[in-house]
Amino acid sequence: MHDTQTNEHAFAEAVRRNQAALRAALNTHYDFIVCGAGSSGCVVAARLAANPDVQVLLLEAGSSDDVASVIDPAQWPLNLGSERDWGFMAEPNPHLGGRALPMNMGRVLGGGSSINVMLWARGHRSDWNYFAAQAGNDAWNYESVLKIYRRIEDWHGPLDPERRGQGGPVYVAPAHAPQPAATLMLEAARSLGVPTFDSPNGAMMEADGGAAINDLRIRDGKRLSVFRSYTYPRMAQPNLTVLTGALVSKLSFDGRTVTGVEALVDGQPHWFGATREVILSLGAVNTPKVLMQSGIGPEQELGRHGITVRQHLPGVGQNHQDHVSFGCIWEYAEPQQVGNGGSEATLYWKSDPALDAPDMLHCQVEFPVPSAETAARGVPAHGWTMFAGLAHPKSRGELLLSGPGVHDAIIIRANTLSDPEDMQAALASVEMCRALGNASAFGRLVKGESMPGKLGREQMQAWVRSAAVTYWHQSCTAKMGRDAMSVVDASLQVYGIDKLRIADASIMPRITTGNTMAPCVVIGERAADLIKTRHGL
Structure with a gap:
């Protein structure tokens, strides 16, 4: 040593x-x-x-x-709004009741990989096949990309030689000793008929979806x-x-x-x-x-x-896209530890089996994360969040210039939830989250649901507009x-x-x-x- x-x-x-x-x-x-x-x-x-x-x-x-807030994965929230963040803000959005969402982005060596929650998520088979179809080049398809992943990974999880690599520059491992909130989420998923996998990046990225403990870029408690x-x-x-x-x-x-x-x-x-x-x-x-x-x-x-x-x-x-999510929060019966930066389990699922890829993207965080607006409803001192996310939103935003100079700020019109289909998908995703969090699996861990709770359709739509936040995946x-x-x-x-x-x-x-x-x-x-x-x- x-x-x-x-x-x-x-x-x-x-x-x-x-x-x-x-x-x-x-x-x-x-x-x-x-x-x-x-x-x-x-x-x-x-x-x-x-x-x-x-x-x-x-x-x-x-x-x-x-710096400590980069090296220690648990301190990632401290980078938001710091000098390591570009601090972009989207324009006020009428589809979110006039709210302006922060669009944080890494401004540090490593970019987003130095301030994010370290999740390694490869993208679904259908995503890469779509890339190849759009480009007119099979070098972008899933089979080709799988070869790249095998070449670059240093996988420290269950053996899967067909899909995972070893000895590459990218150390990846399942979340070490995940907290009960994560393991119980998998149990809850199974109770709802959602299959669970030993990794989100193997067969799960080729299927209709599933739930799994996250693959992370963390070794010996340090960010990679x-x-x-x-x-x-x-x-x-x-x-x-x-x-x-x-x-x-x-x-x-x-x-x-x-x-x-x-x-x-x-x-x-x-x-x-x-x-x-x-x-x-x-x-x-x-x-x-x-x-x-x-x-x-x-x-x-x-x-x-x-x-x-x-x-x-x-x-x-043009074509600005981003994952949007809505923080559903539960109160713990007793305070719980936060493990591996707080995000240890994930779920992808289709609201409609006919879709080519999962449209629901659920990331779990082991502490309460409301939006600035939903925080006013009251947030438990000890709780966890299931982000009901949209994996493939239909809404499209745009970027415009405010001037020709390097210091003239970019105008981000994210247009989040501007497509009516996204509201329907959001409601389905939130209901899926509520079913997970309220499943009997969580009975001994959770005191009760803090938000959104059981709401009528119009109330739920209003909650969705006030709860919407970004996963910081602008693309x-x-x-x-x-x-x-x-x-x-x-x-x-x-x-x-x-x-x-x-x-x-x-x-x-x-x-x-x-x-x-x-x-x-x-x-x-x-x-x-x-x-x-x-x-x-």
């Missing part, structure tokens, strides 16, 4: 010295510039930097992840972000520069070819040239923002702000596909622009079933494979 700690300290010091030297002597040009050190960008940068002859620059607006798994191990190398405090403002061009990026580094303007490619991995809000402010997007929107149109792509900033705003609203092709290259790819949740044609970190890692892996093939690396 002592030797391990000594080696870790020695490596950390080597990283610190190397990155300080690289920062002090920045190059004017790099082979590849990756913008954004989130769950996709960290993968792309690390995979490209594996070749010692390739110079990679990774730009991150946030700062170090070496994508940054720590992929990028950090390469940061003592001279060919990988990780630049924090670097806010990307726009792309530079020669005609329709991207030549580099403009960024504010510690507030000072810098230009960095890319001899081979620029990869945008800024997430589903900032990727379309930088595209539009660089002249790539809907010409009408760019024209409103006097931005010269370089490529008219009407889909940039689909620069989608992959072949129609007029698509922004990237099957190779993640931006239509009409050379030397520019996108690798993050914005390229999803539709939001995946479950949490989005794992699919973002796959998107990063696909991007790296495509780039290496294109450049013979």
